[in-house]
Amino acid sequence: MRATRRTVLSVAAALGVSSLLGGCGREEITVLDTDAEVQLVFWSGQSDEAQDLLQGLVEEFQQLHPNVRIDLSPGASSTEELLQKLAASFAADQAPDISYTFGSWASQLERSNRTLDITSTAQDPDVRWEEFPRAARDTARPTGRRTIGFPAVVDNISLFYNTTVFDRAGVDHPTPEWTWEDFRTAAKVLTDPATNTFGYAYSVSGSEETTWQLWPHLWQNGGAVLEESTGRSAFQSQAGVDALEFLRSMAVEDRSVYLDQTDTKFAQLFASDRVAMMTSGPWELSALRTAGTSYGVVQLPGTDGDHQTVSGPDLWTLFDNRDVNRAHWATEFTRWLTSAEQDERFNVAVGNLPLRLSEATSPAFLAQARELPGLDVIEANAANARQTRPTVPGYNGLSEAVGNAVAHVLQGRGDPRTALQDAAEVADRALRRG
Missing domain, CATH: 3.40.190.10 (Periplasmic binding protein-like II)
Structure with missing residues (x-):
């Protein structure tokens, strides 16, 4: 759409x-x-x-x-x-x-x-x-x-996996019970510099695409975007630092993440069997069908059984x-x-x-899910969207600050704690201005 x-x-x-x-x-x-x-x-x-x-x-x-x-x-x-x-x-x-x-x-x-x-x-x-x-x-x-x-x-974001890349590497397909450590281990094995294949992909454009991919990691670690009592930034908590450190370790240490400056190229690489996994949503399914990509979809990996996702x-x-x-x-x-x-x-x-x-069991939706494999999984994953992305005045300024922090850290240009603390200062100014 x-x-x-x-x-x-x-x-x-x-x-x-x-x-x-x-x-x-x-x-x-x-x-x-x-x-x-x-x-x-x-x-x-x-x-x-x-x-x-x-x-x-x-x-x-x-x-x-x-x-x-x-x-x-x-x-x-x-x-x-x-x-x-x-x-x-x-x-x-x-x-x-x-x-x-x-x-x-x-x-x-x-x-x-x-x-x-x-x-x-x-x-x-x-x-x-x-x-x-x-x-x-x-x-x-x-x-x-x-x-x-x-x-x-x-919508919501789920885990897409390219079965061609998995099978070529001899790696078992993801399951709904996967943890993030399962995910990291697989991404590292699936990465092959010789063929320029990556286990995972992440946006580093600094846009909302960069930011909202972080929120499930934050929430699953028990963190929050905002303090409920004050309305100020809360993403710089230890939960936020842990979430960003996990992504940094994959991108900088494992080198298993394709860092996309464009927000769009990672999906093209996934479709052409060059990226093994991406976190994305239902808007990708038609393009994957057109490309003839062999893929599967499961809910996001979890932390201590928590598989929260984000909806926009x-x-x-x-x-x-x-x-x-x-x-x-x-x-x-x-x-x-x-x-x-x-x-x-x-x-x-x-x-x-x-x-x-109520439409999830309708004949129309079930027929469409047969045409677009994974659509039913993404619909069921809506139950994991238990928190709402903030709609407060100033959110866009907060999003820009967080997106820039994530992009810098994943490209090896900062540490998670300092980057998120600096982002919180910028975000709080945006929240005060509204």
């Missing part, structure tokens, strides 16, 4: 300024008339197959509700550009009614004061809000005060254009779009995980 993974940093300042500038030029409509003619603007953030499926669903909704017209477009040339486009739309008082947004933007968007609050809709028993995974529900309520939209995509849900965020009719139909459309019946025809159809836990 996404053109690339979540590598965008914040334009929070632009959002803040835009929210002050917008809101002056249009008469407010406060009395609901569900029969009134309504035109909605919908920025999808999609391309190709997903956009076509979404267009068909939009047309179907319009047939069901002839007074509603939905102007569907990708919104920008790439999903990453939507945040800046939204900031500009606020300033011009021309915000869309619905937009696809990365979950890491949620707190900035709520602080813009341009989002709708659909908490009352989420509390409607017919919506079955509890069927969305916890990480998705939490992301839609970034500060716990307002619900700014519906989940659009749910994205949203259909709803925006307030001071028109109760537009707000009503934007909410009704996204409610309809994210129902199990429509989700099977959209997310499941394009190879994403189903939005709702």
